[in-house]
Amino acid sequence: MLRFILNRLALVIPTFVGISILSFGFIRLLPGDPVEVLAGERSMAPARREQLLHVFGLDRPIWEQYLSYVWRALHGDLGVSLTNQHPITQQFFQLFPATVELSLCAMIIAIVLGVLFGMLAAAKRDTWVDQVTMGTALVGYSMPIFWWGLLLIIVFAAGLHWFPVQGRMDLAIFFKPITGFMLIDSLLSGQKGAFQSAVSHLVLPSIVLATIPLAVIARQTRSAMLEVLGEDYVRTARAKGLTESRVTALHAFRNALIPVVTTIGLQVGTLLAGAVLTETIFSWPGIGKWMIDSIGHRDYTAVQGGLLLIAVVVMVVNLIVDVLYAVINPRIRVH
């Protein structure tokens, strides 16, 4: 087991090097002069240019610049934002809980409903239940979620007034953030109606963000269940006279879970990409919206830092999923 983890850890290094080269190269690949890009100043005097060149370390050899970039990045220093001069790392971790909160809610919806519908479809194979569930799943899988979000706003926020249109909290309610997770903070604040407000703000964005992972998980669960239900040990369990629900829930489901867990892990990237769109539509103050705003404001240091941090997050999550995978599936450890 330890060897597996070490082997898997060794694979992280080349990926990190690639990620860091890409985010390092980003500012240098932009059209125009990197000094002008970094300083945000246009057509500066030659003396000022020289000075800035030195400040940003651009007068040193490229590999030295890269190494110092990585060195600083590893110590959590990703420079300051061009628009508001705040440190990038600090901004990122300030906004990160909002994205995590939204993603976790979406993921819980996606896993619970996805596994449920997938099992239902497999159990009722080739009936109308199967066809309706899988048809709906394919529609969800094909959904342009930015449009889906707008539709939900038209119907449930603007039309029926069931949920708010945007943001994380009612403007009338104010309290100091402690954890950054609105659900927890609102409870800690003890203010009346704060928790309800946090929940009602979460509903629509979570549904939108959950849509594609939910569809993928439902389809994957169905096919994994169908495969497992054909195995010998399931037939043995049936032959022993166990009830159908016991066979499905205990014997088949546990083995069908293995490919489903992998699928869930693979959805993390999808989730973060979806967060970019979902947060933009619902003005959700997370890292997705921050990245879009930074690109819009030409805040290139923020884009560079955000890119690196998001890739590292995806990398770490994939690592954890792979290790978990080995824990639940002993076959992979031997390999």
Add this chain to the structure above:
Amino acid sequence: MADTSTEIAPIVSTGRAARLGEFWMYFSRNRGALIGLVVFVLLVLIALFAPVIAPHNPDDQFRDFLLAPPVWQQGGTWQFIFGTDNLGRDMLSRLIFGSRFSLLIGLIVVTTSLASGVILGLIAGYFRGIVDVVIMRIMDVILAFPSLLLALVLVAILGPGLVNAMIAIAIVLQPHFARLTRAAVMAEKPREYVVSARLAGAGPIRIMLLTILPNCLAPLIVQATLSFSNAILEAAALGFLGMGAQPPTPEWGTMLAEARQFILRAPWVVTLPGLCILVTVLAINLIGDGLRDALDPKLKRS
């Protein structure tokens, strides 16, 4: 549509026509795939004959009919069946012309990412060693980023626009093809027919392209279909975020972005372009499911 003679053919002969017949037999058994195919063919026809079908020029602004409602709503006229947008342009005509962009985006992106991915995958899988390591690590890095985010950043480097958006999406989608091809090549290379081709004196390029590649097409075709719908979705998302096709291009995602502020006054400017994206992507995904079942029943979703 089903030709009975080709359906019976596989039992008697084993030529190319017979294989095609067998494929069609499996494919046409899937009702969803057939519906998808019909919708897709219709979309292609609409895109091809857009100037003939569209009632108006997509860029013409009818200043007296700003945000006119569609015909089924109160105040709608038959002159603008799906209503007009905030500049008084006919929605139906813009949607019809929009099909050209989406289908073209899908086609170009899939062709470029397929070609480059297959070549890289062939090289990595055939030569192995350091070449393989370098190529596949680069692919890993591309896959480490959420696809839309990487595409966004690439567009920020290249500058917003439809062509740059297509390049960015092609780069993002390409690792899937490289991985699939590499795995297939590694599985096929030790087989006897490849060894005998090499003994007969065939060079590496001939072996890669003419001997091995035709035998790993099935998963690539399925992946290409999935990428086709992905490309359309991502291009629409980029357009929606203002980084893809630029106004006044009647690209569906860009139309949505332009219409966002009128979402409450004129819901049709938002609902219709999105519905077009959904129907197109759904049709292609239905075809993809059918292809997967027909080409290789064992192939899992990647």
